[in-house]
Amino acid sequence: xxxxxxxxxxxxxxxxxxxxxxxxxxxLTKVTIGCxxxxxxxxxxxxxxxxxSELETxxxxxxxxKLGLADGPELMDAIDAVVxxxxxxxxxxxxxxxxxxxxxxxxxxxxxx
Numbered sequence: 044x045x046x047x048x049x050x051x052x053x054x055x056x057x058x059x060x061x062x063x064x065x066x067x068x069x070x071l072t073k074v075t076i077g078c079x080x081x082x083x084x085x086x087x088x089x090x091x092x093x094x095x096s097e098l099e100t101x102x103x104x105x106x107x108x109k110l111g112l113a114d115g116p117e118l119m120d121a122i123d124a125v126v127x128x129x130x131x132x133x134x135x136x137x138x139x140x141x142x143x144x145x146x147x148x149x150x151x152x153x154x155x156x
Contacts, residue, residue, distance in 0.1 A: 046083070047075065047076075047082070050075065050082055050088075050139070051068075051071060051072055051075050051139075053137070054066075054071060054075060054137055054139050054140050054143070055068065055071060057129075057137060057140050058071070058140060058143070058144075061129060061130055061133060062128050062129055062140070062144065063128075064144075066143070067147075067152075070143065070146065070147075070152055070155060071139070071143050073155035074139055074142050074143045074146060074155060075139040077109070077142070077155065078138055078139050078142065081138060082138065082139060087138070088137060088138055088139075089135050089136055089137055089138060090126075090136045090137075090138050090141045092126040092129075092131065092136055098119065098122055101122060101141065101142075101145075102114070102118045102119060102122060105142055105145065106118045106121075106122075106145060106149070109154065110145070110146065110149060110151045110154055111151075111154070112149060112151075121145060121148050121149065122141075122145070124148070125141055125144045125145055125148065126141075128144065129141065129144070
């Protein structure tokens with residue numbers, strides 16, 4: 044099992060245990076690959092949910108650029124909802140898990156078609 048496969052298994056476990064959802068493994072794999080080398084960097088692999096500039100980056104680089112959504116207040120509302128689902132007190136909010144939940148939230152699975 045390669046490093047990426049180990050990370051995908053870890054993200055799937057987080058989705059099950061911390062977020063209470065059964066992951067679509069095919070989509071989770073595609074979202075993880077889409078994160079690129081960030082998943083191998085300890086700082087970049089997580090989302091600092093308490094850092095407003097970090098959340099702006101998620102909104103602009105992922106929701107607007109990657110998923111092609113129009114900027115609006117509903118984007119931050121969705122990020123807040125995902126952070127709430129993951130658990131505000133959860134220290135490590137993995138980027139791939141956050142992106143996966145946002146992709147599902149906006150029903151943009153086709154982006155990873």
